[in-house]
Amino acid sequence: MPLVKISMRDTNPAANRDAKKKLLDILHDALVEVFKIPDFDRSQRLEIYAPDDFELPSNKTPDAMLIEITAFPGRTTDTKKTLYRSIVDRIHAGFGIPSNDITIVIYEPGLECWGIRGGQIAAEVDMGFNLKV
Template identity: 30%
Template sequence: MGQIKIFGIRENLHPIKEKVSEILSECMFEAFQFPKEKKAHRFIYIEEDSFIYFEGRTSKHTIIEISAFEGRSVESKKKLYQLIFEKFETNLAITPMDVEITIFETPLHNWGIRGKSADELTLNYKINI
């Protein structure tokens, strides 16, 4: 399971939300072997006067928070980061300096989905990659 929250300034993020969603899905598939049909993307728009970011960042600054079942290797996480950085820069003209990514991992038993605890489900994808 994976849920992704994408935070950014409304006027910059809203017009590209479909492309951002497509890129994140591609990256999750490639790095985490995540099923292509599994999309849980939440766009959280921030007004420009309410978003304070580090010096050297621009109004394109985008924060990505990924909640996922625990079990992916450090290598697969690093691959995910690199894919996102590359594709955001190539396809959206958002530089790596303007992208922050955090992965929050929790055990399967901490997720309640499809009427069960996730550790009781049969998944159609691997977690330990």
């Protein structure tokens, strides 16, 4: 049940109306393939800012984006590396955004920090998929 947040400027080629769905699909497809989440498990949001509201380091282009993924813990370092590479390669292929302009952060709060399915603690819920990939 990853929660995905994508932040970028409104000048980014992925921020236009027709491209947003494509970007969300790219992220979701990578998570399904690499993290082995169920296909129906989509929880993503785009945060699009005016350039004055999204400051970037001087070594980034205006197309830079920040992708934050909050996920249940359990994936290996190799799996995370594979996910990072998959996302960056897909975004670069889909939008021409330089790979150095894509930053990905994974947050992994413990299962006791998730209240899901009617207020149950995630540590006591059968997720229906393997977290150890």
